[in-house]
Amino acid sequence: MQQPTIYDVARRAGVAPSTVSRAFGRPERVGARTREQVLAAAKELGYVPNPHARALQTGRHRTIAMVISDIANPHFFELIRGAEQRAKAAENTLVIVNAEESPTIERDQINGLLRSVDGFILAASRLPDDDLRALASKHHVVLVDRELAPLPSVAMDTGSGCRQILEHFASLGHEEFTYCAGPPGSWMGAARWAALKAGAEEHGLRARRVGPYTPTVANGGAAADGALRSGTTALVAHNDLLAIGIMRRLADRGVRVPADISVLGFDDIFAAELVQPTLTTLGGPDAHAGRLAVELLLDLLKAPHGHHVGDDGESPHRIRLPTSLVLRESSGPAARPAPAP
Amino acid sequence: MQQPTIYDVARRAGVAPSTVSRAFGRPERVGARTREQVLAAAKELGYVPNPHARALQTGRHRTIAMVISDIANPHFFELIRGAEQRAKAAENTLVIVNAEESPTIERDQINGLLRSVDGFILAASRLPDDDLRALASKHHVVLVDRELAPLPSVAMDTGSGCRQILEHFASLGHEEFTYCAGPPGSWMGAARWAALKAGAEEHGLRARRVGPYTPTVANGGAAADGALRSGTTALVAHNDLLAIGIMRRLADRGVRVPADISVLGFDDIFAAELVQPTLTTLGGPDAHAGRLAVELLLDLLKAPHGHHVGDDGESPHRIRLPTSLVLRESSGPAARPAPAP
């Protein structure tokens, strides 16, 4: 059976179609009595407004898309939750799409939704800067876990976070550490390494880097082997998934954590306290980040149409969230360098 | 700036708007030369078809929605991945929405997408049977992790799966076991308990049940305490998340796994082999399930409009996937019943 339209409702309520439209879109511009009749008729008929017809006319879809670089990474759970909450509060639908760590897929997903959503929240986007700027010049975009002037963004404060890690290492007597890098396209990964390297000297630490590795538990094996070769006493992994994989491989090779090597991760995913030993990691307010990202996007949508952040000299919203180092069992006092195998 | 429309492209290419439309929608019905001109003009202008206008006319959106009962449950990762793959192959966009384990939210999410997508894949839906049937009578719906005649569905084969568990217990000398139930609205949970209970006797086992519990790691504590009170030697949890939580609580209370109690889960999520001891669990081909679900939905969409499965006597597609018990460290020979605390 056909879905009923405003015309069906109008006929039933004995009013004009435009009145039905108003009753739904701007109820205050319809007489209270009329409104009730219309709503009643609509209910009887099971009328549901057609969002396409509405979008065609208004250009608004009340839908926002969240593109996640890898939906299998638990790090994004809370982000998604927060974003959903906030979107729902604003009566917007949030659709999640997965980019599978691939810029190509990410681009395709975005293009597929370009005309169906009001804006995009790109979480840990792997797109090149230029693509991002081009997209933002025609559509509303908010970045998460990435910063790029002049786009609005929300990201963890890498600088202060990495300083906490450095201090932790220094206070435990480590003299150097090795960073197991994530994917080359990861802005966060680059930022972390930059901050770690920059702050190392003043904490009396030598910084090394191995990688890049795709950040999954499975790839931790290679990362562990790579790091072990350098005979280090402390490891920082691109994220918790990689850190967990590293610890597994270390255990297999008989290297004790933290006695022989300390291991740190980023994100504080739920598995961090499930593994043995539990993982010391730098976490942040993910749900809050999700809420803020939606809020930023909503602000953008309110701006005059065709107006995008950066058009004039207005200060973009670049939010940095505080992080905190969650101390668990995987980090401890420096040991002598692990014997090269 | 305004997005260009077919009219702009038509003017530029010197053809009629309908020709532009055809060039995109049914390229075979346009002369090769004309088509090239149109496509070239479209490219220069940066034209992108407006899916709403198209949907308004055709009723097709090339979008399918996947509603997940809890997106934070890693069990759904592979399902999502498989579904995405298949959807992409058919040039459909897959949007994921989260129901947060709440029937109300699930219904709201569905209603919000009702007119924007071609069909729904409901994963572990918490909706009452009647709601599901009502929805399926007006829209295309495929169920995952749930079965309800006459809707098409794909689910793990609970019967054979639970038999494997029972045999495992019996062969290890257990004489009874306790099932820690999941949420009341979970069809899968009910099916598991039913299968476990039904098969227990013939394996010489006594079956008990405690719960329900919301299946999260955090709730494992209560589940463990509940089960311990009964002095059991074997535990089956609604899913891995709950099982992991149970093991943590058991460890805290000094109960050894599997020496004192064996613990089993369902789903085989990635964390199952991360925990200590690693978790014995019943897993299945999740990615395959995702692919199949999309395929089933695509079949439905191909059927004549207004025609829904069950309208006539046609046999619905109810797919059952084989499961396999992944033996890990958390299950072992029966001990004497743990002393009641």
Add this chain to the structure above:
DNA sequence: TTGAAAGCGCTAACAA
């Protein structure tokens, strides 16, 4: 406050 009518961008008869 309500109605009439135009049109959003596209597709699909129907004609040419």
Add this chain to the structure above:
DNA sequence: TTGTTAGCGCTTTCAA
């Protein structure tokens, strides 16, 4: 093969 034309269901002037 291509153009003309009439909507899809809705919102939004403009009048009444």
